[in-house]
Amino acid sequence: xxxxxxxxxxxxIFDIANNLVMLCICFVTLYPIWYVLVNAFNDGTDAMMGGIxxxxxxxxxxxFEAVFASSGxxxxxxxxVAKTLLGVLLHVFFTAMVAYALSRKGLIGGKLxxxxxxITLFFNGGLIPxxxxxxxxxxxxxxxxxIIPVLFSFFDLIxxxxxxxxIPEGLEEAAWIDGANDWSILLRxxxxxxxxxxxxxxxxxxxxxxxxxxTGIIYINNPDLQPIQTFLFRVVAQSSSSQMMVxxxxxxxxxxxxxxxxxxxxxxxxxxxxxxxxxxxxxxxVKGMMIGSIKG
Amino acid sequence: xxxxxxxxxxxxxxxxxxxxxxxxxxxxKSLWKRFLAQKHLQTMALLGVAWMIIFxxxxxxxxxxxxxxxxxxxxxxxxxxxxxxxxxELYEDEDLRYVIKNTLGISLIKLLIGFPLPIIxxxxxxxxxxxxxxxxxxxxxxxxxxxxxxxxxxxxxxxxADVGIINNILLALNLIDKPISYLAEPSYxxxxxxxxxxxxxxxWSAIIYLAAIAGVSPEMYEAATIDGAGRFQKMWxxxxxxxxGTISILFILAVSGVLNSNFDQILVLRNSLNDSASNVIDxxxxxxxxxxxxxxxxxxxxxxxAVIALILLLIANQVTKKINDTSLF
Numbered sequence: 001x002x003x004x005x006x007x008x009x010x011x012x013i014f015d016i017a018n019n020l021v022m023l024c025i026c027f028v029t030l031y032p033i034w035y036v037l038v039n040a041f042n043d044g045t046d047a048m049m050g051g052i053x054x055x056x057x058x059x060x061x062x063x064f065e066a067v068f069a070s071s072g073x074x075x076x077x078x079x080x081v082a083k084t085l086l087g088v089l090l091h092v093f094f095t096a097m098v099a100y101a102l103s104r105k106g107l108i109g110g111k112l113x114x115x116x117x118x119i120t121l122f123f124n125g126g127l128i129p130x131x132x133x134x135x136x137x138x139x140x141x142x143x144x145x146x147i148i149p150v151l152f153s154f155f156d157l158i159x160x161x162x163x164x165x166x167i168p169e170g171l172e173e174a175a176w177i178d179g180a181n182d183w184s185i186l187l188r189x190x191x192x193x194x195x196x197x198x199x200x201x202x203x204x205x206x207x208x209x210x211x212x213x214x215t216g217i218i219y220i221n222n223p224d225l226q227p228i229q230t231f232l233f234r235v236v237a238q239s240s241s242s243q244m245m246v247x248x249x250x251x252x253x254x255x256x257x258x259x260x261x262x263x264x265x266x267x268x269x270x271x272x273x274x275x276x277x278x279x280x281x282x283x284x285x286v287k288g289m290m291i292g293s294i295k296g
Numbered sequence: 297x298x299x300x301x302x303x304x305x306x307x308x309x310x311x312x313x314x315x316x317x318x319x320x321x322x323x324x325k326s327l328w329k330r331f332l333a334q335k336h337l338q339t340m341a342l343l344g345v346a347w348m349i350i351f352x353x354x355x356x357x358x359x360x361x362x363x364x365x366x367x368x369x370x371x372x373x374x375x376x377x378x379x380x381x382x383x384x385e386l387y388e389d390e391d392l393r394y395v396i397k398n399t400l401g402i403s404l405i406k407l408l409i410g411f412p413l414p415i416i417x418x419x420x421x422x423x424x425x426x427x428x429x430x431x432x433x434x435x436x437x438x439x440x441x442x443x444x445x446x447x448x449x450x451x452x453x454x455x456x457a458d459v460g461i462i463n464n465i466l467l468a469l470n471l472i473d474k475p476i477s478y479l480a481e482p483s484y485x486x487x488x489x490x491x492x493x494x495x496x497x498x499x500w501s502a503i504i505y506l507a508a509i510a511g512v513s514p515e516m517y518e519a520a521t522i523d524g525a526g527r528f529q530k531m532w533x534x535x536x537x538x539x540x541g542t543i544s545i546l547f548i549l550a551v552s553g554v555l556n557s558n559f560d561q562i563l564v565l566r567n568s569l570n571d572s573a574s575n576v577i578d579x580x581x582x583x584x585x586x587x588x589x590x591x592x593x594x595x596x597x598x599x600x601x602a603v604i605a606l607i608l609l610l611i612a613n614q615v616t617k618k619i620n621d622t623s624l625f
Contacts, residue, residue: 014527018423025417026436029499032451033439035461039454050459098344101337108331113341116348125355126598128585132372133355152347182336211444214560218586229446236450237564264454267447274442279435286503 040064040268044261063265066257072223073231073266080227080270083146084209091205092198094151099160100186117154134219145219146209146227156201163197164190199284203277210274228270235263362595375592382596392580392597399576402486403554410494410501411550415543417498418505419531434506437499449564452492453479479565482573489565489574493558504546508539544622552609555601577601 039047043058051057067073102113124130130149139145167190175185191198216230223231278285331338357372362382364375386392417437424430440448455461458475466472478484512535520530557576566574575583577597585594609624617623 011527014423015425018420019429022421022424022429022433025498026433028495029436029440032455032495033443036451036454048459050461050464053461094343094347097340101340101344104337107334107337107341108327109338110341113345116345116353120348120352123356123602124352125358126595126602127581128591128595128598129355129358129361130351131586132358132361132591133351149351152344152351154348157344182334182340186340207442211442211446213444213446214563217563229444232446232450233564236446236453237567260454263450267450271443271447275439278438278442282435282438286507 036264037268040261040264042261043256044258045256047261048258060256062257063261064269066262067265067269070262073228075224076226076228076231077269079143079225080210080229083143083227084206087147087150087209088202088206090147091151091153091156092202095153095156095201096160096191096194096198097186098152099157100164100190101182102157103161103164117157120154131218140219141222141225142219143225146212146215150205150208153205156204159201160194160197163194167193196284196287199281200287203281203285206277207274228266232263232266232270235259235266359595359599361592362599364592366592366595368589368591378592382593383600385593386596386600391575394572395575395577395580398486398573399555399557399578402489402557402576405486405490406493407550407554409490410497411547413494414498414501415505415539418502418509418539419535421502421506422509422535423527423531434499437502439499440496441500443496445558445560445564448492448496448561452488452565456488479567480569482570485565485570485573489558489561492565493561504542505539508542509535512538540620541622544616544620545624548609548612548616548624551612552605554608555605 035053038054038056039052040063041059041061042052042056043060044063046058101107102110102117104110107113125133134140134145134149137148139148171189171193172185175189180188211229213227213229213233216226217233220226220230325333361372361375363377363379364372365378365381366372366375421430421433424433443451456478457463458477462478463472463475467475476484478488516534516538517530520534525533555577557578559578559582562574562576562579563582566579581594581597581601584590584597613623613625
């Protein structure tokens with residue numbers, strides 16, 4: 001075959017150069033994150049002098065201790081975990097449920113429902129009417145504002161529907177003959193065979209829920225209800241070190257912890273869960289992206 | 297719309313499920329009875345429809361406040377009509393000039409640099425021979441996409457701080473005499489926004505192109521090899537034409553989005569010191585509407601933006617159709 005053919009000189013140079021360029025891209029991608037990591041694991045006061053590039057100069061876990069000892073930060077973490085778990089569960093189930101109904105042939109009004117949904121892909125009211133609606137629904141300073149306004153997405157529905165249509169009809173028919181109704185077919189037949197698409201949507205929505213900070217900014221005033229990203233936003237963007245100092249006050253703060261070093265540690269703690277999850281879901285979301293881009 | 301893909305075709309071969317056909321045996325049942333027979337399915341579908349009416353269609357109705365004088369005391373329906381008053385105000389708004397300049401400037405440079413880079417990255421990544429090395433690079437390249445803009449903002453603030461790595465290096469090389477506060481200087485803002493956006497999304501944006509490239513038949517490459525084509529020639533004459541359709545569609549979408557900014561990013565990186573370079577339409581809508589409660593005016597800006605975006609979409613669609621024979625509609 002052709003792969004057995006000896007490589008020419010030019011080919012060999014191309015391969016080496018290409019691999020080197022790719023290595024550089026990986027370095028440029030990883031190093032900024034590494035820089036944060038080594039500074040977060042360094043003594044806070046010492047880090048203020050700068051110059052920590054490759055490895056902690058004075059290794060310390062105090063920044064992380066301060067993070068975990070701060071009830072404010074832990075509360076915000078709890079909100080993020082709760083809104084992500086609950087949000088993903090309900091979004092996936094609700095969207096899959098509607099998608100299952102709309103994917104069935106002979107559904108009365110099915111064409112109209114799909115038209116209604118398709119319109120929402122192209123037009124939306126924008127920020128202000130959405131804000132006014134959520135206010136009228138009493139979602140201000142309400143945990144449910146993280147869940148209900150993003151319970152459903154027609155875009156995700158299309159991805160689900162594309163997948164459901166590929167399910168062999170024999171599966172559903174067998175359940176019908178056994179006397180199952182649509183709810184139990186959805187729960188016991190359709191959803192269990194749809195794990196790849198569920199993983200894709202769960203990852204996309206999970207990343208959204210985990211990383212979203214804007215909802216917390218415009219709808220939440222109560223600090224006990226703000227997610228960690230909103231907390232971090234207030235520390236980072238408003239460079240409000242006082243906010244961070246308030247958050248880590250009361251915990252056993254040693255003098256070598258600075259607001260900057262605790263901020264870095266909080267960023268690391270906030271980001272780690274997602275960094276550990278996404279590589280395992282990679283094969284699913286690549287396919288999901290494809291369906292989404294073709295349909296959307 | 298829904299029946300054009302292979303998924304739709306396979307569905308046409310499907311037999312209707314029993315509950316939906318058993319009613320047609322012998323006599324014609326009324327629509328209502330057929331509806332009742334699928335009451336479970338209808339419940340599922342109508343729950344979704346109800347959600348869309350509340351969270352998609354009521355806000356669409358709310359857009360009429362652009363033509364009203366809305367304030368929080370009255371409801372949207374009660375607010376008095378003022379016609380085009382807010383649009384006249386908008387036309388004379390001095391702030392909107394630099395806001396539009398920033399929006400278009402940032403978007404167009406992003407389009408110019410940020411659009412081709414993932415394509416180039418995908419083309420060269422495809423040429424990596426070792427499958428494992430290729431997979432590893434891919435996984436690493438997705439990583440920044442999963443960071444939130446808040447965390448990335450924190451990383452940037454750390455890098456660009458007075459004692460940050462950038463100032464340290466430039467000082468050590470004697471390129472500057474004293475540290476520069478990059479995020480407080482409007483002149484650096486566009487560079488920061490554009491490069492951080494590319495850093496974050498390069499690998500992720502390449503996914504679609506890599507998937508399209510994976511669909512190219514190996515025989516095409518074998519034929520090209522027999523004809524004596526080198527690596528660059530194969531990339532140029534085989535790979536690139538094969539993903540031309542994908543590029544066109546993503547280009548149309550990118551052009552129609554030039555008035556959109558990455559709001560999450562802007563909100564994290566902007567501050568009052570760099571406002572003259574960082575205030576973009578999406579921020580202006582947020583600021584006038586949410587921060588200063590000028591709801592009707594903010595809505596008028598949103599509407600104008602939406603109309604221009606629609607026009608851009610139609611133009612981009614026509615242009616790519618002419619050049620490339622590919623279009624969205």
